Amino acid sequence: MEDVGSHPVGQQMGSFLFSAWRVRHKVARLLLMAVLGSLMYAGMAVADDDAGRASLAVVYPDIGEPYRSVFSAIIEGIEERARGKIASFPIVAGANPPALSEELRHRNVRAVIALGRSGLKVASGLDRQINVVAGGVLSVPESEAQGMMVQSLAPDPALLFARLKSFMPGAKRVIVVYDPKQNEWLIRLAKDAAKAQGLELVALDADDLKTAVRRYQDVMGSMNGRRDVLWLPQDSTTVEESAVLPLVLREAWNQSFVVFSSNVVHVRRGALFSLYPDNTEMGRFLAGAALASLQGNGAPQRGIQTLKQVLTAVNTRTAEHLGIDLRASQQRIHLIFPEQ
Amino acid sequence: MTGAQTSLPARQLARMLKGMTFQQQIAIAMAVGVLCMALFSSVGSAWQGSQQVRDNLIQQSLRIASSLANQSKLALLSGSPDNAAEAVAATLAFPDVLRVEVRKTDGKVLLAKGIMTKGQSDLPMPAQTAVREAYLESETDDAWRFVAPVWTARSETPFDVVAPTDEFLGHVVVVLSKATLGRMVANIFMVNMLSSFFFAGVFLIVIRFLCARLTRPLDMLSSAMSRAEQGEVQVRTPVDGPRDIQAMAQAFNRMIAALQERGEELQSHRDHLEELVGRRTTELQMAKERAEIASQAKSDFLARMSHELRTPLNAIMGYAQILKMDRTLTERQLTCLNTIHGSGEHLLMLIVDILDLSQIEAGKTELHLAAVDPKALTNMLDDIIRIKAVEKQLTFVVEAAQDLPQAVMLDEKRLRQVLLNLLSNAVKFTQQGVVNLRIQIVGREKGDDQVRMRFEVQDSGVGVRPEDQQRIFEPFEQAGDSRSRAAGTGLGLAISRQLVRLMGGDLHVRSEVGAGSLFWFELTAPLASALPHAVSQRVDVNGYEGPRKRILVVDDVPANRLMLVELLRPLGFEICEAIHGQDVLDQIPSNTPDLILMDLAMPVMDGLEATRRIRAGHVCADVPIIALSANASRQHSEQAMAAGATLFMSKPFERSELLSHLGACLSLTWIHAGVDLR
Numbered sequence A: 001m002e003d004v005g006s007h008p009v010g011q012q013m014g015s016f017l018f019s020a021w022r023v024r025h026k027v028a029r030l031l032l033m034a035v036l037g038s039l040m041y042a043g044m045a046v047a048d049d050d051a052g053r054a055s056l057a058v059v060y061p062d063i064g065e066p067y068r069s070v071f072s073a074i075i076e077g078i079e080e081r082a083r084g085k086i087a088s089f090p091i092v093a094g095a096n097p098p099a100l101s102e103e104l105r106h107r108n109v110r111a112v113i114a115l116g117r118s119g120l121k122v123a124s125g126l127d128r129q130i131n132v133v134a135g136g137v138l139s140v141p142e143s144e145a146q147g148m149m150v151q152s153l154a155p156d157p158a159l160l161f162a163r164l165k166s167f168m169p170g171a172k173r174v175i176v177v178y179d180p181k182q183n184e185w186l187i188r189l190a191k192d193a194a195k196a197q198g199l200e201l202v203a204l205d206a207d208d209l210k211t212a213v214r215r216y217q218d219v220m221g222s223m224n225g226r227r228d229v230l231w232l233p234q235d236s237t238t239v240e241e242s243a244v245l246p247l248v249l250r251e252a253w254n255q256s257f258v259v260f261s262s263n264v265v266h267v268r269r270g271a272l273f274s275l276y277p278d279n280t281e282m283g284r285f286l287a288g289a290a291l292a293s294l295q296g297n298g299a300p301q302r303g304i305q306t307l308k309q310v311l312t313a314v315n316t317r318t319a320e321h322l323g324i325d326l327r328a329s330q331q332r333i334h335l336i337f338p339e340q
Numbered sequence B: 001m002t003g004a005q006t007s008l009p010a011r012q013l014a015r016m017l018k019g020m021t022f023q024q025q026i027a028i029a030m031a032v033g034v035l036c037m038a039l040f041s042s043v044g045s046a047w048q049g050s051q052q053v054r055d056n057l058i059q060q061s062l063r064i065a066s067s068l069a070n071q072s073k074l075a076l077l078s079g080s081p082d083n084a085a086e087a088v089a090a091t092l093a094f095p096d097v098l099r100v101e102v103r104k105t106d107g108k109v110l111l112a113k114g115i116m117t118k119g120q121s122d123l124p125m126p127a128q129t130a131v132r133e134a135y136l137e138s139e140t141d142d143a144w145r146f147v148a149p150v151w152t153a154r155s156e157t158p159f160d161v162v163a164p165t166d167e168f169l170g171h172v173v174v175v176l177s178k179a180t181l182g183r184m185v186a187n188i189f190m191v192n193m194l195s196s197f198f199f200a201g202v203f204l205i206v207i208r209f210l211c212a213r214l215t216r217p218l219d220m221l222s223s224a225m226s227r228a229e230q231g232e233v234q235v236r237t238p239v240d241g242p243r244d245i246q247a248m249a250q251a252f253n254r255m256i257a258a259l260q261e262r263g264e265e266l267q268s269h270r271d272h273l274e275e276l277v278g279r280r281t282t283e284l285q286m287a288k289e290r291a292e293i294a295s296q297a298k299s300d301f302l303a304r305m306s307h308e309l310r311t312p313l314n315a316i317m318g319y320a321q322i323l324k325m326d327r328t329l330t331e332r333q334l335t336c337l338n339t340i341h342g343s344g345e346h347l348l349m350l351i352v353d354i355l356d357l358s359q360i361e362a363g364k365t366e367l368h369l370a371a372v373d374p375k376a377l378t379n380m381l382d383d384i385i386r387i388k389a390v391e392k393q394l395t396f397v398v399e400a401a402q403d404l405p406q407a408v409m410l411d412e413k414r415l416r417q418v419l420l421n422l423l424s425n426a427v428k429f430t431q432q433g434v435v436n437l438r439i440q441i442v443g444r445e446k447g448d449d450q451v452r453m454r455f456e457v458q459d460s461g462v463g464v465r466p467e468d469q470q471r472i473f474e475p476f477e478q479a480g481d482s483r484s485r486a487a488g489t490g491l492g493l494a495i496s497r498q499l500v501r502l503m504g505g506d507l508h509v510r511s512e513v514g515a516g517s518l519f520w521f522e523l524t525a526p527l528a529s530a531l532p533h534a535v536s537q538r539v540d541v542n543g544y545e546g547p548r549k550r551i552l553v554v555d556d557v558p559a560n561r562l563m564l565v566e567l568l569r570p571l572g573f574e575i576c577e578a579i580h581g582q583d584v585l586d587q588i589p590s591n592t593p594d595l596i597l598m599d600l601a602m603p604v605m606d607g608l609e610a611t612r613r614i615r616a617g618h619v620c621a622d623v624p625i626i627a628l629s630a631n632a633s634r635q636h637s638e639q640a641m642a643a644g645a646t647l648f649m650s651k652p653f654e655r656s657e658l659l660s661h662l663g664a665c666l667s668l669t670w671i672h673a674g675v676d677l678r
Helices: A009-018 A026-038 A050-055 A067-082 A099-106 A116-124 A157-167 A180-197 A209-220 A244-255 A264-269 A279-294 A316-322 B002-018 B022-071 B073-078 B082-092 B179-229 B243-324 B331-361 B374-391 B412-428 B492-502 B558-571 B581-587 B607-616 B634-643 B655-666
Strands: A056-061 A087-091 A111-115 A131-137 A149-155 A173-178 A200-205 A228-232 A258-261 A273-277 A303-307 A310-315 A335-337 B097-104 B109-114 B135-139 B143-151 B168-177 B370-372 B395-400 B408-410 B434-445 B450-459 B508-512 B516-526 B541-544 B550-554 B574-578 B595-599 B625-629 B647-650 B670-672
Touching (some): A056 A067, A056 A116, A087 A116, A111 A116, A131 A279, A149 A273, A149 A279, A157 A258, A173 A180, A180 A200, A180 A303, A258 A264, A264 A310, A316 A335, B022 B082, B022 B097, B082 B097, B243 B331, B331 B492, B370 B412, B374 B434, B412 B516, B541 B558, B550 B558, B550 B581, B581 B607, B595 B607, B595 B655, B607 B625, B634 B647, B647 B655
Parallel strands (some): A111 A131, B395 B434
Antiparallel strands (some): B097 B168, B450 B516, B508 B516
């Protein structure tokens, strides 16, 4: 990792953002796995039930790297939890095999774990009798999330704010610019979480990027580095990585305010910290949720859920610039940027 | 008309090419080809190069516009030109970038820098489309105008359930000058042109060198050909250059060598022919000379032999005749004398015939035409032959046509010789029956000035076999086998035929064995005026009237002198003798003769010289001189006459002939006594 602090932030960020998704480095793959894994809920306990194992299936996208490793890690976790008694159905991108329902019925599958957009799409067309647990997606429109349990890849705001507090105890206000279409549900949760941590959440909605930029410009003009913190959610509308992210990070560096993100990639580019998914753990959680739905002791909680199976990534350079002592927080850190 | 117009340049070109050498034509063809190739290749490669440069420039410009679009996102998002000022400045720093504009979604300019180009400043912005990439929006002669739409870039992941939508933010416009393109195209064209022409030049020089190499042997061959045409013999052209030309040169050399060889052969043949002709001519000349010498030698031999034979014969016959005049001889003595005389005559005839034939064959015989009375000739023949016919108890009939002319121009001696010969043969080969002589006119020519006469001698003798009828005309041939041969030389018919031919006719024979023969010939002779009737001399002379005449007998052979003395003295002549010419000249002044009988061949001074001296002298210059010679040739006769002789007589001679001449020269009147000369 480059020494972010020793160069003008604008130049560094520009080149960094430009090639963010094209990195073929092994670290990139690890990061992705970490992001997804961090979205899993590690603490969910699912009782063992052999009766449900034979009727569990995983429907996942059959795509290339780096995503294949992510899904492989999730499935690994699922299989660990389900003890191998599981049918896997890779779905080629864009396909919607009509014979899948028949196949699932034939195998007496009563619960399906749908991974990724393709998996979710196939699962949404399945028989209503089959319980569906979705995972490996960022957010789902609330109308779709009503019929099933959706495990989002978005880290739980509570965990985020807890980390924030531990790294920066003096933080008072968390500012976030979001697209209501994507993250309305999350902001609702975040508001509660902020309150719990004694933080003020300033959530600014923006329907498009221009509005978002305007919001950022407005906010950044009045940021107080000692107490104000900027949160970058996983929002494709407001967090534009080629122009807006560099602008934000550059201003943060210049004005010395803390930026934390729900996306681990942003840590590498200069955000202070992020939480990323523990994929295997998330798999276990999804398997547990699916198994629970088969046990008949009540359907799993329907609707979208934040990710609680997360790991922590920090940028020591940024921390150093901001004068934050990460060790003092006593938090377990899984990934450190810049790479040593 | 059109055809003539279109073919005119072709004709001009053909005429122009005809006047050029092979090398010039190749050089021009190559030069045109190479220059065209250089021009087209340089234009083509310049065009190709300019296309590549243009494509590269466009691609580069598109990347510049895309890059600027990326960097203009923030400015467009924030509506703040400052956020793009740096990127715009950096873009303007690229070469050929004339103007950069950042425009918002509504087409309004957010930021514009650089110079305005003609006709591009107010171009309306394209409507917002689905275009994501930079593109060449318009192009003028001087500049390109690239437009790159500015979009937010959101990458899609499998984790997004709802695909993120990109936002259109505006455009960037980059205007680039084509100056660099123009410059580069010009440079490429120039470099291509220069390099093409340079290599074309090098190529032409090489071609010229090769052409010269190619045509040098051709030139040499052509030069050698023209030299050969002008007649030079030792022409060879060096065998050099390409293989085809070498083959031509070798063929030419071989041809010239063959021609030369043939020429030399011809020359050699010509020289050889001339030499051969010369040699043959020389040989022929020598052969001719040898033949002439031989002929002369033969003539001389014959003449000499004739002389040598005649001389003793003269004495023999003379004495025989003298003895026969003795009236006291017995019958037996007279018979012996007759035999002697007959044998002498036969021998003489033989000598005369041989001499005649040789002269005829040598072409030395000439005709002496004179007026001849055919009837007188007939009578004379009658006189001679009738005696022989009567001796054999044959009937001799002479049939002379009544219309025979008085005189014709003929060689009487030769005609008489032929007829006597034929008649003698007829008598000789006829044992009984008739011998007939016919003379008749068969035609007249040239307005009766010439007369054609036919002479026939017919007998009832043994005849001639058909196979012998041509042979009998050959010398020394007689018909029949040797046992039946009659006496004779066998030269008579040969001589007769030659003489008849000499006179313009030919001798023919028609014969049947056992039934007799007919010999005939025809002669054409001009008519002559009538002759005075000749007085026939009678031979039975025993004296003359008038005073005695003195005759000088000149001969170196005593027997001949004595024979003449014996012959003439009984007739009343006074005889003096001289033994050679000088003796004659010595005697004449003191003892003038009335007539001289002069032998020609004598020692000290011969008869010819003596005759000439006498004629040249003052004494006896007009005395009659009868030349006598055993050489009976015409040459001798002429020589004698030229020297001044009055008459020429060949020895031996008949007494009657001598007396006849004496009578004529001395104007004597002979006294005859009936002497039987048989």
